Amino acid sequence: xxxxxxxxxxIQTVDLTRKFGNITAVNRLNLTIKKGELFSLLGHNxxxxxxxxxxxxxxxxxxxxxxxxxxxxxxxxxxxxxRIINVSPQETAIANHLTSYENxxxxxxxxxxxxxxxxxxxxxLIELMGLKERAxxxxxxxxxxxxxxxxxxxxxxxxPQVLFLDEPTLGxxxxxxxxxxxxxxxLKGNKTIILTTHYxxxxxxxxxxxxxxxxxxxxxxxxxxxxxxxxSGLQTMIVRGCNLTDEIINNIKMKYxxxxxxxxxxEIRGEKLVxxxxxxxxxxxxxxIEWLTMKEASLDDVFLSINEEV
Amino acid sequence: xxxxSLANRNIKEIYRDPISTVLGVAMPSTLxxxxxxxxxxxxxxxxxxxxxxxxxxxxxFSFLTMFSAILLSKDRQSAFLxxxxxSPLRPVDFILAYSLPIIPIALIQIIICYTVAxxxxxxxxxxxxxxxxxxxxxxxxxxxxxxxxxxxxxTENQVAGAGSLVIIASSLFGGAWMDLNMIGGVFKNIxxxxxxxxxxxxxxxxxxxxxxxxxxxxxxxxIGYTILFLILGILSFRWKTRG
Numbered sequence: 001x002x003x004x005x006x007x008x009x010x011i012q013t014v015d016l017t018r019k020f021g022n023i024t025a026v027n028r029l030n031l032t033i034k035k036g037e038l039f040s041l042l043g044h045n046x047x048x049x050x051x052x053x054x055x056x057x058x059x060x061x062x063x064x065x066x067x068x069x070x071x072x073x074x075x076x077x078x079x080x081x082x083r084i085i086n087v088s089p090q091e092t093a094i095a096n097h098l099t100s101y102e103n104x105x106x107x108x109x110x111x112x113x114x115x116x117x118x119x120x121x122x123x124x125l126i127e128l129m130g131l132k133e134r135a136x137x138x139x140x141x142x143x144x145x146x147x148x149x150x151x152x153x154x155x156x157x158x159x160p161q162v163l164f165l166d167e168p169t170l171g172x173x174x175x176x177x178x179x180x181x182x183x184x185x186x187l188k189g190n191k192t193i194i195l196t197t198h199y200x201x202x203x204x205x206x207x208x209x210x211x212x213x214x215x216x217x218x219x220x221x222x223x224x225x226x227x228x229x230x231x232s233g234l235q236t237m238i239v240r241g242c243n244l245t246d247e248i249i250n251n252i253k254m255k256y257x258x259x260x261x262x263x264x265x266x267e268i269r270g271e272k273l274v275x276x277x278x279x280x281x282x283x284x285x286x287x288x289i290e291w292l293t294m295k296e297a298s299l300d301d302v303f304l305s306i307n308e309e310v
Numbered sequence: 311x312x313x314x315s316l317a318n319r320n321i322k323e324i325y326r327d328p329i330s331t332v333l334g335v336a337m338p339s340t341l342x343x344x345x346x347x348x349x350x351x352x353x354x355x356x357x358x359x360x361x362x363x364x365x366x367x368x369x370x371f372s373f374l375t376m377f378s379a380i381l382l383s384k385d386r387q388s389a390f391l392x393x394x395x396x397s398p399l400r401p402v403d404f405i406l407a408y409s410l411p412i413i414p415i416a417l418i419q420i421i422i423c424y425t426v427a428x429x430x431x432x433x434x435x436x437x438x439x440x441x442x443x444x445x446x447x448x449x450x451x452x453x454x455x456x457x458x459x460x461x462x463x464x465t466e467n468q469v470a471g472a473g474s475l476v477i478i479a480s481s482l483f484g485g486a487w488m489d490l491n492m493i494g495g496v497f498k499n500i501x502x503x504x505x506x507x508x509x510x511x512x513x514x515x516x517x518x519x520x521x522x523x524x525x526x527x528x529x530x531x532x533i534g535y536t537i538l539f540l541i542l543g544i545l546s547f548r549w550k551t552r553g
Contacts, residue, residue, distance in 0.1 A: 057396045061552075082398045091389035095319055097326040102319070109315035110397045138326075154393065 007071075010035045010162050010192035011056065015065035018051050018216075025051040027216035028065065033209075038184075038193040040203040042303060043213035049196040050090065052213070053164050056194070057087050069162055083111075086160035090167045090196075092147040093154075096140040100131050100150050103139060104157050111158035125153040129183060145176030149183060156187070163187070165195045169202060181205060200299040210299070212306050219306045227302045233271035234297040234305070237278060240265035241289040248285045252278075265291075269301070312399055316407035324377055324411060334373030335419055339426045342366045345487060346430050356489055359430040363423060364513030365486025367446060368506055370419045371453040372480040376473040378412050378457025383466045386550070395551055404551075405544055408461075409454050416450035432517075441516045445525065445532065449509040452536040453480075458543025462550045480506045505535035 011033040018026040026048040033039045041049045054060035056067055058078040066073055072080040094103050101122060108118040126135045129149040134142055139150060148168060155163055165184070169177040177199070184206055187193060197203055203210050204224045211221040220227055241264065249266055253259045258269035268278065275294060282289060325331060342362060349357030356362065385391040394404070420443070424434060453476075460472050481487070483497070484506030490498045501507040512528035522529075 059392065059395055079398060082396060085396065087393065087396045089389040089392045091392075093389040093393045095323060095390060096388075097323045098319060102322070106315055106319045107393070107397070110312055110394070110399060112312065112398070158397075 008034060009068075010037070011067060011069050011194070013052075013056075013065065013067040016052070016055060016062055016067050017064045018048075018055055018060060019063045025216050026055070026062075029216070029218065031211065031218070031221075033192060033194065035192055036189050037208045038188050038195060038206055040195045040197060040207040040210045041213055042197065042200070042203055042210060044307060047213045048216035049213055050166060051216075053087070053166055053194065053196060057085060057164060058082055084160060085162045085164065086155040086158050087164040088151045088155040088166065088168055090170060092144075092151045094139050094147060094150055097138060099138055100126065100135045100142070100153075103150060103154055107154045108157045113158070121157050121159070125156055128186070129153045130179070143176070145172050145179060148172060148176070148180055152180070152183065160191065162192045162194070165193060167196055167198065169197065169199065177202070200303055204299045212303060214307060220302065224299055228297050228299060230302065234269065234301055235271070235273045235294060236297075236301065237268045237273050237275070237294045238262070238265060238292065239268075239278070239282065239287075239289060240291040241282070241287050243285075243287050244282075248282070248287060251285070252281075255281075313403035313407040313410075316394065316399065316403065317410050320381060320407055320411040321414075323381060324415070330377065330380075331415065334370065334377065334415065335422055337373075338366045338370035338419060339422050341369075342423060342426050343430070356487060359427050359432045360517055361514060362487065363427040363432060364442070364510045364517070365484060367420055367423045367513070368449055368484055368509045369477075369481050369486045370423065371416060371446075371450045372473075372477040373419075374412050374416055374450060374453040375457040375460065375476045376469070377415060378408065378454045379460035379464070379469040379473055380466060382408055382458060382461025382547075383464055383469045386461070387466055391551070401544075401548055404547065405458075408458065408547075409451075409540075409543075412454045412457070413447075413450065416447070416454075420446060438516055441522065442513050444522070445509055445512045445516065445529070448529075448532050448536045449505060452505055452532070452539045455536065455539030455541075455543040459539065459546045462543065462546035479504070483507060484510050486510060502531075505532050508532050 009032050011031065013029050013031045016026060016029040017024065029052060041052060043049050051060065055062050056069065056074060058074050058081050062075065066075045069081050070084055072084070074081055095106065098106065104122045104125060105118050108121055113121065126132050129152065131146060131150060131153065134146060139147060142150070152165065152168060168184070169180050172180065181202065184193070195203070195206065207224060209221065209223055210227060211218050213219065220230070240262070244264065244266060249259065249261055252266060252268065256268050256270045260267040273294070279289065279292070342359070345357045345362050346359050385394070428434060456476055460469050464472055483501040483504050485501055490501040490507055508528040508531040512525040512532070515525055
């Protein structure tokens with residue numbers, strides 16, 4: 001496998017495959033991720049994101065194929081791989097009866113940091129993640145956002161060259177999520193980060209590149225801009241108003257392939273929608289339009305269109 | 311020696327949840343006082359402090375199963391174990407870190423039960439103390455091994471049910487407060503097919519002045535089961551975490 005390693009890349013997967021009985025969770029995955037890149041894996045539940053991360057973290061053995069992380073084969077050199085990576089799992093994965101300090105110190109010691117390094121790294125990360133005021137409290141008393149920040153700090157304490165963030169903002173309120181994005185932004189460029197998330201705006205805001213996985217295979221890969229450009233003609237129009245009867249909605253459904261009913265409104269998705277034509281048609285049917293908007297394709301649309309494909 | 315850092319965390323995790331620890335330590339000594347006070351009103355040999363103390367100590371070890379199993383299953387379910395498995399810890403580090411912190415609880419249980427027993431009139435010398443530890447430490451390890459099996463295979467909720475079964479099995483089939491020979495039949499056969507009754511009988515024999523040579527038969531059962539449970543615990547852990 002040494003001949004395939006390129007020193008510009010942090011991660012190269014080569015036909016990486018994992019089967020569970022008859023089910024293929026990850027199917028011949030071929031990926032290259034550059035050093036310092038923030039790379040997002042998107043996909044529905046069960047698409048193969050977490051299985052991929054588990055294989056790259058040496059928690060799960062590939063059925064076939066392999067991956068090279070900074071020159072180390074995950075199948076043959078798991079010990080070497082484990083020294084240069086770290087993970088913030090999907091669950092917060094912290095010791096609840098310990099304080100934030102103690103949690104960080106524990107992980108530092110497990111990675112063999114000296115006492116002095118442990119102390120300085122702990123202080124540095126407590127500061128970076130905004131945990132100073134509550135650092136001496138048992139973590140069971142912290143908010144969900146603080147626990148998530150601590151979880152990422154625990155993954156950073158060993159100063160990994162490759163960091164896996166498995167749904168780091170799951171279950172957080174919008175404000176806490178934004179705060180965490182700021183922390184992740186600060187890490188960009190210094191480390192290779194592999195992020196999985198269900199939040200498209202998160203992937204859009206943070207990622208250098210994105211891969212969309214479906215049934216264990218990559219269906220699309222590129223920068224957020226490149227992915228959205230693939231659906232450049234797609235537009236979404238949302239109209240809210242009075243008198244939007246089922247009959248009127250059914251008429252619209254006959255003209256446009258993708259129409260959804262909303263509370264007091266409709267959402268129309270399609271290529272090159274003619275704004276005036278739709279508005280005039282609704283008004284002539286007696287709809288009193290109160291609010292409307294039209295937007296270009298988002299990452300959400302890209303994700304949906306890929307997952308709608310049979 | 312990285313396992314020491316994890317063992318240290320596990321000690322804190324157990325001792326900072328004092329209710330269960332106090333229950334596991336205080337309940338057996340309370341039972342000892344209760345049963346011995348019954349024997350003062352109704353003289354039954356099995357409720358005398360001399361006969362009852364070994365039974366209560368072995369019964370108290372079944373709580374070790376609960377402590378060990380809950381600690382492990384909690385870490386599995388919260389994915390804390392996932393984080394640890396990504397670290398450079400070796401399998402042997404995990405086994406040591408999840409079993410060693412439970413041993414001090416076993417020692418505390420022994421010390422408290424003996425202290426209460428001395429107040430209730432038992433006579434102990436250093437020889438008896440040492441010999442009884444030769445019996446009691448292996449059975450405590452066996453209970454930790456059962457905990458590792460349950461903690462590796464079951465969820466936290468399932469552990470609560472399965473752990474209760476171990477507590478009931480050790481109290482009923484160990485003969486802690488009922489004479490298995492008097493009951494006889496299947497009950498006695500099951501009792502002596504498990505290690506608890508052997509541990510209790512051996513410790514009672516030591517109190518009566520028996521040496522190691524007299525309890526060799528019991529020790530085979532105890533050490534055999536201890537090795538079996540620890541091996542099964544290690545295999546269960548490795549099986550569940552190997553991926």
